[in-house]
Amino acid sequence: MKADGLSSPALSALIEALRALPGVGPKSAQRMAHHLLQHDHDGAERLARSLDTALATVRHCALCHTFTEDEICETCAAPDRDRSQLCIVESPADQSAIEQTRSYKGQYFVLLGRLSPLDGIGPNDLQLAQLIERATDGEVKEVVIATSFTNEGEATAHYIGALIKARAKDKGIELKVSRLARGVPVGAELEYVDLGTIAQALVDRR
């Protein structure tokens, strides 16, 4: 008998499973499990079904790697998005933040991470070869690097920017490589920055 699950192994298992959620410790997990079982069976049922559906249908876009239910996401497939601009972000959440500013009409490439030597994430983990080919396909005229303004995000931006410039030079392609302007507070995670600041930083990209 686990004390926090009282005499129910199923309740103990649910509390343990809830701890897979980021930011949820043992106390929060217990509180969540008790709340669902005591007050919100419908919500628990809805959560279970939406997990199943999302696991079965959500995957990464073959072109930009954001979340989608199709082979190619809506943004990559949209005929009215500017294919001469390619914005590089760390995560789908960062892409979503930029989309919400309605200040950018180009395409994206989602790294699904950033260079992080301490976590063992190197250039090979970010599918950079695919990114470099895309950025230097001749159709792209400007790459906007929108990784976070953290140490790791800045290092990632410098590394990627240098790679893309070198490859474009090899191919004899004219390519502008820009970075979101200062205006995004240094040290901040992009997804938590207010939309107005992100919009301004897009306009002032350097």
Place this chain on the structure above:
Amino acid sequence: MKADGLSSPALSALIEALRALPGVGPKSAQRMAHHLLQHDHDGAERLARSLDTALATVRHCALCHTFTEDEICETCAAPDRDRSQLCIVESPADQSAIEQTRSYKGQYFVLLGRLSPLDGIGPNDLQLAQLIERATDGEVKEVVIATSFTNEGEATAHYIGALIKARAKDKGIELKVSRLARGVPVGAELEYVDLGTIAQALVDRR
């Protein structure tokens, strides 16, 4: 297209469903959904299955109302628990906190709430009739009221204590009605109090 779910309705639905969890706002829900889909498919699968299992098997004990998978919970069924003591708590989480102190060997009655006029929770919502009958069955010699030391918890304790004493007097039964000692900080939710304080308060019950 919902911005936070990008172009995936299944992802939007998952983010929405995660908001059923207490303390989870839109940003946290998005972060949780992205984390599960990007990094932890196994954890998401485990969460869905444990929700299904808990919904199908966990119910309230017919005697004390705590969570259990049986008609009667382990504590109520245990032959070695002292049936002359009945501890009244607001929630299974509070019962769990008391159990973890290992300072109490009697039985429980879980109110699954507390009197809260502002939330429309009155005496009829707490199954007090069943509690009064149980407390005055002749086998119980002491009732330990362990509701929270909040205003509502104190009001609930006074109300229940008075009802039980009146009924015991009617029946001509000798019954001690005690309250957890001061030592539990006033204004605190019981489940967040450290175990040593709860243990001391049990010993010093008044």
